Amino acid sequence: MPAYRAEQFLAVALESVASQTYGDWEVRVHEDGVYDDSAKIIADFSRMNPGKVYHSFSSKNTGVSRARNQLMDTATGDVIAFLDADDLWLPDHLERALSVMRRSGADWYISGMQEVDGGGLVRGSERLPPAVATSEMAGSLLEHNFIPTSLAVLGPRVVQQKFRFDPNLKVGEDLDLWIRILQAELEPALAEKVTILYRRHDSNTTNDPIRFAEEFAKVFEKHLNNSFLPAGACLRGIEIMLRPVIRMRRWRAPHLAVFALWRLWWARRAHTANCPP
Template identity: 30%
Template sequence: MKISVLIPAYRAEATLAHALECVRQQTHRDWEIVVVEDGSRDGAEEITRNFAAHVWQSVRYENLGRNMGVAAARNRLLRVADGEACAFLDADDGWTCEHLERAAAHLSLGADLVVTGVRTFDLATGKTLASHPPSAVLAVNPVAALFAESVIITSSCVVLSREAWSRTGEFDRTLRIGEDRDYWLRAVLAGAAVRIEPDVTCNYAKHAGSAMGRTLLVAEHAVRFYEKHFALAEIPVVLRRHRLASALAVEARLLRATDAQGSARRLIRAWQLRPFAIEPLPHLAFSLWRCLRPRSAPRTLFVADRLGGQCAHSGIHQLARFFGDRRVVHILETPDTRPRRWVGKLWSLLNRAPARNQSLTYTELEARCTLAVRPFANVHFLVGENHSALLAAAATAPTPVIATLHMPASVL
């Protein structure tokens, strides 16, 4: 059985060679590799061509020419794949040597979608973070499992038959996050038979640039996912309403500090879906109060630290050091600051090692910096780690700045 290994790449020069080497070491030898680069040009083509010169299997490379998103790259990969099955592999992930062999065995017995166990590791240190066997519910009721939550941790642990992807069609390009979960659900709805491989054969890299670090964007796409599949007859209507309402409530809480009106609108929708639920009501009242209360727009930078300053290199400390005396910096306490501070203190006592990805714990770093501005004031959004140039411009600009930073940090 020929398996097409499909690798979407974007700024993957540092990790692509390792991903290719994982394919070379497979005990299942009948494979081809297709690499599609999503508009970046950082050496991935040269790495791919050098690798191709040292193997007898087919290795192909394409570049989309511009950044179109991972869904577009995967769609192109599916269109050019020649194998009887395809195995997805992100450029920063890897496999154990028997990954394809185990998947091929399941496919030969009639499976259409094979899911293997996953080991998550820190990309910077290589340290194992956790091991995740595939959810047993996938083999029993895959539609319910995939609708309820993202039970398939990474696309790199999935091998799909040609019949399955022919019936399913393309990845949804309107989804920038969670497009793979949407695809697996549509594949199952199209009749794909799911089998799970209990052994851990996939290595999934976690790093600061992964989707787990983009909390608000993940929440927005969770809402879009449940809206898209809200009419799914295979799922009880009560569960559909509950999942969409919960996703709206999560997004509303994240928007509360920067978009009170948007937060209130989402909470009203959540309450309409579950009119007898009391959980959204306190958040709705607080968001409405933020919309109605008069606020000025001073040049004072207000900083709300949801971890109580437990992280030594959080966005709050970076901004405070940068602005210095040019703006007055205040630490604001949100309603949950105090319990989060004690959680942070307890965690720092239990685990003295550096925690590069705070999303691995429920003390996730969510440093949210906001100005006291009117709801429709012009704002700039800064997301990430290194924004010295933008902050320098913001220090003298009359436009207020709202910065949301999700940064790796070392716990004190």
Template identity: 30%
Template sequence: MSTTPTVSIVMPAYNAEKTLNASIDSALAQTMTDWQLLLVVDSKSRDSTRSLAEEAAAKEPRIRLIVDLPQGGCVYNRNEAIARATGEFLAFLDSDDLWMPDKLEKQVRHMRETGCNISYTGYRQMDWEGQPTGQIIQPPARLTHALLLHDNLLGCLTAMLRRSKHGDIRFVEHLHEDYILWLKLLRHEDALGLPEPLAVYRMAAHSRSGNKKRAATARWRILRNYEKLSLPRAAYYFASYAWRASRKRF
């Protein structure tokens, strides 16, 4: 691997002993080998996540283990990893999700060929036990800020950012923190995607966004407090979000 890796992969891990190895293995299986994995073990994790992470880092020099941070939480851990990243591109893989082996290779090629600074791919869904649900998310080939206001079609596990074009990449402490960041970035430029499903998202009832009422409240606050939309415009986009969420559910 070169001194400066092509891709810096951000992976926060909290009580992830059941899924961590599979997520790491999906990074190790990438056809593009020029990457670094910034693996942040949450300081409040109480299972064997840390020992599993230490074992993986001991075997693989591309894994940079980050432990004993003074604060916990997914947002804080992601931001710490971003601050230490050195790659040309940033990618995000949570400790319970998976990538297809050619995900990085195809996405980096796509970004270099198109010159885009923000990209994403389609993805599949699986249940907590790893069984496919049959649901495939295939976003459009171009995402604009206006489209994103209707729905968050940019899955965090598929996102890739060109670091040199985004000097201030930080998540804010909020439910749907990734959605807030994508909205901020897409105010200035469109994102170009690969509709092909190159990642697998693990559905978990106990996830931070699993509570539908809480998720809906968070979406409304994003539209009003972060996007600062007028009441009628916020209501319009919220209704669009609610309709799409209902279609996904039923």
């Protein structure tokens, strides 16, 4: 669990771990920059759950990918379940994930989710992962990343291959990881029940549409010529992300609009060179 300015929701997130019906868990929390009272919350939780809580920290914020990678490097279990500090697991999350993976022989598990707001009130309807064939899932994820990080549980075969998040990606690092796991032919199991409460609040990255689009375009740029993905899908993603940025930046920050235009030109040129008609 990476924790950055997390004190508002951290205690509730940790309590959702302690409430699991599957009891053989450990929770590792990396405080990514010491900016609030998260350390006290973690210490209090650790006293209530001795021997099951591991706390690390960095003095400065290094980014969520590096924080998660450090936690994965030190994890001792053969299954890794993600939980962001503002989300919650419902009590049967771990038990259900492990049961489904054992029964189906799947390599990893994708949960369903219910959005809640900052106060915990339900927003919208429940969302289960779409019934998409594994061979088509990466293409579907490029259109809509339906696997926020907290929904994923990695089984032993995935953990053994030591997949890690790309620290160069500030947004969409989870999508990039899912693409690489799917490309390695590791089979997911899709949940039939919601076991995650996914919180939408004012600090979510997606609340800054310009920054989100600019950063997310980097995921498509990384996989621009990945033959595993549908032809042209990443180029379309780059165009969808950068065109609104160019329009908005033209008036607010012309030099950034020029840079976005250059990225779009480069992507079209690189894609044409590698994928001639």
